[in-house]
Each structure stands twice: as C-alpha cells, then as structure tokens.
Amino acid sequence: AQSVAQPEDQVNVAEGNPLTVKCTYSVSGNPYLFWYVQYPNRGLQFLLKYITGDNLVKGSYGFEAEFNKSQTSFHLKKPSALVSDSALYFCAVRDLINTGGFKTIFGAGTRLFVKA
Amino acid sequence: SAVISQKPSRDICQRGTSLTIQCQVDSQVTMMFWYRQQPGQSLTLIATANQGSEATYESGFVIDKFPISRPNLTFSTLTVSNMSPEDSSIYLCSASVLGPQETQYFGPGTRLLVL
Numbered sequence: 389a390q391s392v393a394q395p396e397d398q399v400n401v402a403e404g405n406p407l408t409v410k411c412t413y414s415v416s417g418n419p420y421l422f423w424y425v426q427y428p429n430r431g432l433q434f435l436l437k438y439i440t441g442d443n444l445v446k447g448s449y450g451f452e453a454e455f456n457k458s459q460t461s462f463h464l465k466k467p468s469a470l471v472s473d474s475a476l477y478f479c480a481v482r483d484l485i486n487t488g489g490f491k492t493i494f495g496a497g498t499r500l501f502v503k504a
Numbered sequence: 505s506a507v508i509s510q511k512p513s514r515d516i517c518q519r520g521t522s523l524t525i526q527c528q529v530d531s532q533v534t535m536m537f538w539y540r541q542q543p544g545q546s547l548t549l550i551a552t553a554n555q556g557s558e559a560t561y562e563s564g565f566v567i568d569k570f571p572i573s574r575p576n577l578t579f580s581t582l583t584v585s586n587m588s589p590e591d592s593s594i595y596l597c598s599a600s601v602l603g604p605q606e607t608q609y610f611g612p613g614t615r616l617l618v619l
Contacts, residue, residue, distance in 0.1 A: 420604055432547075432596070432610040439605045476544065482604045485560075489535055490604035494547045 390415045390483040392462075394495040401469045402503050409464040409498045411479030420482035421462045422492070423453055427475045435477075438462060449473070469502045476500075506531050508611035510597050516617045517587055524583045525614045527597030532577040534603070538570070539596040541613070547596065553580040587618045 423435040436447025479495040536553040559572035597611040
C-alpha cells in the first residue's frame with residue numbers, strides 16, 4: 389500500500405526565511421503526490437501536485453515542491469516565509485484500488501509556525 | 505475546480521442518536537469520499553461513496569455505523585449512527601472530477617460533538 393511520512397510534527401521559521409516541510413513516500417509504481425494546507429477552522433486547500441514531468445513543481449501562494457526519486461522525498465518549500473503561512477500542512481499520496489478507482493492517503497501533518 | 509458544501513456545519517448531539525451529513529458538489533464529479541479528522545490531526549478515510557451502489561469502506565469502518573448514500577453525481581450523505589462521544593470529530597466530504605491524477609477537493613467539514 390502507498391504511504392507518506394511527515395517526520396516533523398512542527399516546523400518553526402522566522403518571517404522572511406526559507407521554509408521546508410518534509411515528506412517521504414513509499415509507493416509501488418508511479419507516485420501521485422500532493423500537498424494540502426489547512427488554516428485554522430477552515431477546510432483543506434490544494435497547494436500543488438506531482439504527477440510526472442519536472443521534478444520541481446510550483447503551486448499556490450509561492451510554494452513549490454521538489455520530487456526526488458532517489459530519496460523518495462517530496463519536500464514542500466518556500467523561499468521566504470510569511471506569518472500568514474502558519475497552518476497545518478499535509479502531504480498525500482494517491483493509491484489506486486482494484487476497482488479502477490483511487491483513494492488519497494494523508495500524512496500525519498506538520499504544523500508550521502512563522503514568527504514575525 | 506469543484507466547490508463543495510456541507511450541511512450542517514456543526515452540531516451537538518446526544519449519545520445514541522444519529523446524524524446525517526449532506527454533501528453537495530457544484531459540478532458532476534467522478535468520485536466522492538468521506539473523511540474523519542480530529543482537530544489538528546490527520547485525515548482518515550472512512551469510505552468511497554459509489555453512485556448507485558454500496559459504498560466501499562476502509563478498514564475499521566462499517567456500513568451499519570456509517571451508512572452512505574450517493575444517489576447522483578453531485579450529492580452524497582453520511583450518517584453517523586448510534587453516536588457515542590468517541591464519534592466527536594470533523595467529518596469532511598471530498599470529491600474528484602476525473603481520475604487519480606486530478607485534484608481532489610474538500611468541503612468545509614461538519615464539526616460534530618457528541619455528549
């Protein structure tokens with residue numbers, strides 16, 4: 389079965405500094421990887437996805453993620469953090485099921501705190 | 505993209521009762537899902553709602569406890585039956601327009617408290 393791991397419960401970064409939120413994956417076959425963000429008391433919002441092609445994927449709000457096959461990683465990055473980026477971030481992998489459908493498996497989540 | 509709405513947004517229920525959560529998508533979607541999330545924690549997939557047939561449940565979730573309907577391509581319901589305080593959680597509806605490469609969208613969630 390497909391899975392993702394987010395090794396950090398929490399990441400702290402100062403505003404203006406670069407941020408990285410880590411994610412590693414375990415899949416059989418081609419990985420379909422996603423990042424979502426959840427702001428307090430709000431629903432999940434899609435940030436970006438990797439399906440195929442360039443290893444560097446650009447998404448919403450200035451975020452990007454780098455797919456690294458040799459390290460089985462898909463870390464989320466942003467060159468300059470904002471206080472408003474403080475939220476809960478989820479890495480996710482798409483798992484194909486034998487009926488032809490799919491399901492999405494989420495990591496445990498990483499809480500990002502950006503300090504002014 | 506798909507915009508997903510859920511009703512109710514929150515509820516407080518008594519032990520032993522049942523609550524039905526409605527999910528409406530503004531466009532026809534291929535797949536619909538129901539997730540559960542404890543505040544600040546990860547999402548756990550309850551089941552895939554299949555149009556016109558029984559839902560596909562994940563390990564640890566059963567139809568008697570979480571009956572699901574999906575009568576058409578834009579609507580689904582999740583019932584939490586015979587509730588206990590352990591069922592207190594946020595229940596999220598989700599949908600995808602096409603296949604596994606496509607973005608999956610989420611509703612705002614239903615926050616349930618069982619007393």
